[in-house]
Amino acid sequence: MxxxxxxxxxxxxxxxxxxxxxxxxxxxxxxxxxxxxxxxxxxxxxxxxxxxxxxxxxxxxxxxxxxxxxxxxxxxxxxxxxxxxxxxxxxxxxxxxxxxxxxxxxEGLTEADPAQDVTPPRTATRLPKALPVGQITALLESVPTDTPAGLRDRALLEFLYATGARISEAVGLDVDDVLGAVRTGEAEQEATVTGEEGPAVVRLFGKGSKERMVPLGSYGAAAVEAWLVRGRPALAGQGTGSPALFLNQRGGRLSRQSAWTILKKAAERAGIQADVSPHTLRHSFATHLLEGGADVRVVQELLGHASVTTTQVYTLVTADTLREVYAAAHPRALS
The missing domain is CATH 1.10.150 (DNA polymerase; domain 1)
Structure with missing residues (x-):
């Protein structure tokens, strides 16, 4: 270290x-x-x-x-x-x-802690920005998949939205972290990412190297499988055998900056005017789960938050959405 x-x-x-x-x-x-x-x-x-x-x-x-x-x-x-x-x-x-x-x-270097009672300045609650489901769909479907790089880009964006992973978690993944391969003794037989027992499960490593398991979902799994089968071998041949799941054009591990660029270009193609970052997909993942009825503690586990308090900010977003829908739809909502 x-x-x-x-x-x-x-x-x-x-x-x-x-x-x-x-x-x-x-x-x-x-x-x-x-x-x-x-x-x-x-x-x-x-x-x-x-x-x-x-x-x-x-x-x-x-x-x-x-x-x-x-x-x-x-x-x-x-x-x-x-x-x-x-x-x-x-x-x-x-x-x-x-x-x-x-x-x-x-450690005994000081008799007391002089910062113990110093409180941080008050900050306004900043609600996470999520894209509507329709814009997410347009964003994902804007990526052409007729080249190895296109297959990678589609797989990366589908992966981010399907798992809610941080961008650093996604580019830090190795192929072995996507579970679904069948191992028999010393030999490894290639299998589909989705496997035969349900959706694929991905091993993510969050802050403090804390490990969590997150389902990938059928769309994400299909995109990752297409990348592994039809795209990754072509880029892997340009490098020296990197174990990374997502590769750059030289066969090395894809960087966070390159992943950011991939997302920006996809947003432009989809005609999305809002400022979009990799964290936008993470925010959208959490917001859409809660709007769909997921328990906040389940979402906490999927996001890898140490405290449910961090996750609860997303409940404020869904509450705002409910109020907007109510105000627009109920005949006696507004005077």
Whole structure:
């Protein structure tokens, strides 16, 4: 496991840098934090260390509650030398800072936790943006499947909507993570993705490398199977045998940036005016499940949320939809 390193904003004391690096190592090794999340924490901690350096703090036990609250205020104004942050972004940075101070207190580096009672700024609830089912269908069907790349693009987008996977989870998949192959001893016999016992099941690895199993569904399974049988071998021949499920034109693993581009082009072909990102398909997956009657805790498991509170934001979306339908359809809804 690579050790976390601090990208310095100014010149914090080496003792602070070492203690912060120990915290990042703890997140990577003991907490199993994903590389993307760890990178964000590293940037946030680096900004905080720069602030402490400005305030003359040279050791963990010198940091006080006033330093933490002052930093939180500086995040909104840019007084610390960084870009001013919106309340939601400032709350994210504060979460990293609070976690580090809690770690220092537990490790005995400080007698108390100066950030314990510092609360994040209030943020307005930002509802996730989901596309209507009709636009999702148009988006998926806009992808031509007469080339290996087209088969891959269709399979990728069908996969994202069918499973609600994060884009990093999808491009990080290997072929073996799509269950449905029949294994007999040392030999492996190719089978259809859908298998004989129902829909395929995909193994996804979420934040903190937490594993979950998600059904793929018939449309997603058919698209992935077409890609594996008719598309992937052609691109795999351009590389050196990558195990990745989704390949680029050189036979290597498809990147998140390339996956984003695939989605953007599909949205343009479908004539969708709304801003569409890979997370839009994840939002649509959750919203459509709840609108179809799925239990919120089932959706929580499918999304890989650690807390049902995170998932419940989607219930606000469906409630808004119900109100709109009621207002438009009921003869006495409006005065």
């Amino acid at each position: 690579r050790r976390g390193r601090i990208t310095r904003v100014s010149e914090p004391d080496p003792q602070l840098t070492r203690r912060a690096t120990a915290y990042l190592d703890h997140l990577a090794v003991e907490r199993g934090m994903s590389a993307n999340t760890l990178s964000a924490y590293r940037r946030d901690i680096s900004r905080y260390l720069g602030w402490l350096a400005q305030q003359g703090v040279q050791a963990p036990d010198q940091a006080t509650r006033q330093h933490v609250t002052g930093f939180l205020q500086a995040l909104g104004t840019g007084e610390d030398g960084g870009h001013p942050l919106a309340p939601r972004s400032a709350a994210r940075v504060l979460a990293a800072v609070r976690g580090m101070h809690r770690f220092w207190a537990l």
